[in-house]
Amino acid sequence: MRPIRATAVLAAVLSTVLLPGTAHAAEPSPLASVAGCPPDRGPAQACDAANPQRPGPDVLAGAHTAGRVKPDGRSVRYSWPGVYFEGRFRGTGVGIVLDDADNDYDVTIDGATVATLVTPGKTTYWVKGLAGGAHTVRLVKxxxxxxxxxxxxxxxxxxxxxxxxxxxxxxxxxxxxxxSYTAGYGNVSDTRECTSDDVNRTTNADLAFGALTARRLNADYQLNAYSGRGMVRNYNGGDPGIDYRTFYDRALLNVDGDVWRNPGTWRPQLVVVGLGINDFSTAINPGEPWTPDSLMAAYRTAYHAFLDKLRAQYGPRTIIVVSATSVYNTTALADATQRIVQERNARGDDRIRYWYYDESGLDYLGCHWHPSSHDHQVIAQRLTDYIATLPLRW
Incomplete structure (x- = not known):
């Protein structure tokens, strides 16, 4: 049996680097990509003032996103993985205004990846040298x-x-x-042995099974994923008293008490929940307030309450899929989630469904034995096939 390690992503002090492509992104495009102002505009500090196309206060007037973002003056802020922004422009180039010294981004033009930005900092990243005409641009965290x-x-x-x-x-x-499975933790790594910096550089939420599934179905999506967190117990019992539910309502995960305000446009027809690997994948440590039975009872109670929350939030028509997978040396996760769904169905809610995917065909070659990019493709195909069986009207 493989070991499972669902370690939380560690906060590292990262250098501010800007790369026009990496080994785990598409090959660099022949397009001329320049950080800062275009060469005919002078120093970066003067760029925005000189450019009549600078975004106005509502940056989302020119960019589509379905992610949990929070307006902040002339920008929007966000924390969850996989947040994306899509736009259209006419001309030979486009700039992307960013302020982020912690995250990595991919940039695509007309569907092709042209750059990976590694902790870009405060910059306007330019893609130039395009053929004239209309183009699409996509930025994804x-x-x-x-x-x-x-x-x-x-x-x-x-x-x-x-x-x-x-x-x-x-x-x-x-x-x-x-x-971490939903976030794509270390999924493009070429080794299972990873430092915290390796995890940051080799995590690509855009190649995680959720993003892949949504694109196959031409759906907007949110990846509200947090590595190492469980429904009631985090990986190896860490951070007692705080779990995934502590953060679910937030737009900014690092701001205590923050609440994301749904603009009224986010009404998912489908919600896929995968929480429990961290609750059950490690043995209960001495000093933890759990026995196997009390942990199972607390997990089931919390899961039911979370499903109640989702049902109240999105209404009776939304289909909620309770997802589970193999957890090393225990069937606790599969047993608990299947029982939860059976109980919901017995109460009359047949739009809560159970989906289990096993280890077959998966190599777990990502960081710390997490699913690899190959595995996420396999899982996405299985999930897409499963979704096709659901009574969705979309």
């Missing part, structure tokens, strides 16, 4: 940052171009709730 937030200040057109109306929101919406 690859990494987790529960200790910090990033800020997006909008898209900026190169001289002579223009930001076009943002892409419309997709009708289909899926919310993924979970831990």
């Amino acid at each position: 690859r990494t987790e940052s529960p200790w910090a937030s990033g800020a997006f200040g909008g898209f900026v057109a190169a001289p002579g171009g223009a930001i076009l109306p943002k892409p419309p929101a997709r009708h289909r919406q899926i919310e993924f709730i979970g831990d």
Whole structure:
């Protein structure tokens, strides 16, 4: 049996680096990519004042996102992994206004990855040298940052171009709730042995099973995932008294008491919940307030309360999938989640469903024996096939 280690992502002091592509991103594009102002605009500090296409106070007027973001003056801030911004522009280039010294991002133009930005800091990152005409741009946050937030200040057109109306929101919406598996922890690593910095550099939420599944279904999505957290017990009993539910309502994970305000546009037809690996994957330590029986009882009670919350939040038509997978040396997770769903169904809620995926075909070659990018593709295909059996009207 494989060991499972669902370690929380560690907050490291990261150097501010800007790379136009890495070994785990697409090959660098022949496009000329420059950090800061375009060369004909002078120093970076003067760029925004000189550029008439600087985003206005509402940066989301020119960028579509479904993620949990919080307005902050001339930018929006966020913490959850996989938050993405999509825009359209006309011209030969586009700038991306960022303020983030903690996270990594991928940039795609017309569907092709042209750059990976590693802890870019405060900058306007430029992609130039495009053929004239209309183009799409997408920025996605690859990494987790529960200790910090990033800020997006909008898209900026190169001289002579223009930001076009943002892409419309997709009708289909899926919310993924979970831990390191949902976040894509270390999924593009080429080794299971990873430092905390290795985990940050090799986590790509955009290649996690949730993002892959949503794109296959042409759905907007949220990845509300936090590595190492459980429903009632975190990995190896760490951080007692704080669990995933402590953070679920937040937009900014590092701000105590923060609450994300749904703008009224987030109404997912499908919610996929995967919480419990961290509750059950490690033995109860001396001094923890649990026995196997009391942990199971607390888990089931908390899960039911969380499902009550989701049902009240999204209404009776949303399908909620309770997901489980293999946990080393125990069937506790599968047994508990299946029983929870049976109890909900017995109460008359048949729109709560159970989905289990086993280890077959998975290599767990990601950091610390987590699913690899190959594994996330396999899981995404199985989940897509399962979703096809659900009574969704979308």
